[in-house]
Amino acid sequence: LPRKIGGLMDAPLLLTLTVNPNEVARQAYNIETVERLPLEFFHEAEKGSDPKNIARIIETIGDRLEGEKIYLQVGFTHDTSNINVGNLESVYKRLPSMLSKIEEQLHLANLVETVGAGEVAKKVLSTHLMRDLVGNLKAFACQQFRCSRCGSKFRRIPLKGVCTRCGGKISLTVHRGAIEKYLGVAERLVEKYNMGPYHEQRLRLIADEINSLFKEKHMQKQPNLIDFM
Ligand SMILES: [Zn+2]
Incomplete structure (x- = not known):
């Protein structure tokens, strides 16, 4: 196990004896407690209804938070012979680099008919890659x-x-490589999935900013006054 929190999200780093349902992550409230899904659910699914509008027809953990029944009779729709059977290592962990994770995710999106790969790429770009680039750019400056x-x-x-203290050499704690890490991936995504001018321009602005921060080697040299004459 790693010593620090973060990075390896698959590892359970905090264990607790008492779980208070009011203190867990909100996503857990979306687990349904029914033993079978009602016919109405399938009719609504066929129509492509917004899940929010039909949430009332299926009870979830969130609906039970106030009552006494919170720990009791939580149903499930699909049985298993052994609750420990399952995927022991996710592909996310097995894939070596961020690029291969993204490629696999998009490959899957391409295969699944109900998922628009372009939309997935857009989300990955705006919620992960862009934020990472901008965040690391700021981290570099600060x-x-x-x-x-x-x-x-x-x-x-x-x-x-x-x-x-000791006269030793001073070095950076955030390096150029950390900022540019995902720039190439982001550029390829924007190009391949044709994301439109907003994402294109935003990425170009970030790239410009990175380039202005790291001038080419010959630009770093202090010029002679005579160079301008
Ligand atoms: Zn020192």
Whole structure:
């Protein structure tokens, strides 16, 4: 098991003895407690009704929070011979890189008729990739600096240019690679799924911002006045 929370979401890191239903994640309230789905449910599903509008016909854990029945008679629709049988390792964990995870997800979306792969790509882009890019860009600008010899941290680079404690070299804690990690993937998605001008432009603006932060090597050199004459 990892030592820190985050990153490995599949690992149970916090265990508790008493579960108070009022304190768990809200998604858990959507678990239905019925033993069979009523005919009306299938009729509404056929019409493509909004799930919110037909929530009343199927009781969920959320409906029981106030009552006494919360732990009792929680039904299920599909039986199993052994509750421990199941997928022990998700594909999400098995796939090595973020790119392959996205590719597999989109591949699946392409196969499933009711799922629009373009819509999935758009969501992945706007809720994961864009946020990651922008977040890391901000993290880079607000980052701390670290002495590579003694590990002291600094909010600003000391004026001396070296560690004030031991004279060691100061290094970044957030690197260029961390920001650009998903830029290529994001660009490919926008291109492949033809996401329209909004996403295209937004990504281009982020890319411009990254490029303005990291000038090419020859641009970093302080020019001579004579260069402009
Ligand atoms: Zn130091």
